[in-house]
Amino acid sequence: MDEQRRSHERLPEALIDFYGLAPLPREGGRFRRTWAGPERPDGRPEGSAIVMLLTDEPGDFSALHRLPTDEIWHFYRGDPLSLFLLPDGGAPDGGRAEDGGGGTARTVVLGPDVLAGQHVQFTVPGGTWMAAEVADGGSWTLFGCTMAPGFTFEDYEHGDAAELAARFPREAARITALSRP
DSSP: OHHHHHHHHHHHHHHHHHHTOEEOTTTOSEEEEEEEOOBOTTSOBSOEEEEEEEESSTTOSEEEEEOSSOEEEEEEEESOEEEEEEOOOOOTTSSOOTTOSSOOOEEEEESSOGGGTOBSEEEEOTTOEEEEEEOTTOOEEEEEEEESSOOOGGGOEEOOHHHHHHHOGGGHHHHHHTOOO
16 A cells, blocks of 8 residues: 555656646646647637646645636546636625625535546636635646637636635635635
């Protein structure tokens, strides 16, 4: 069992080398784009896919961000991934609702134990604020994300911790922990 655990702990470095993963600017983690479809008239690819690795090292997480279109997250290997989601939208009267006006925060776990409620695939609706980290007790996770139309860096909107914490005060600690300046 000890050899199996040591092998599990060494695997992230092997995956980084195998896939040629590089740091993902602003968001965090290590990634590589593995596919981009043909270019559309608006300059975006028809679709795109990435492979990404997060570890339990301090500061290694996917920071709060949102995209304008749906993004499909896929679990591949390692420990479960905790995907933190904040709905978009303001309160109907233009004021601030404690739950953000468009629903409540939730956490989805991507992992291999689908019969226990984990997901091997999960679609995050466009406009949803999202962040991810290795689930408690885990050491690393390998996952992927797919979008159609494809991802462009111009689509990426980085979350503002103070603004999101004001909209979701019950989640302020988690928002702060999963944000970068």
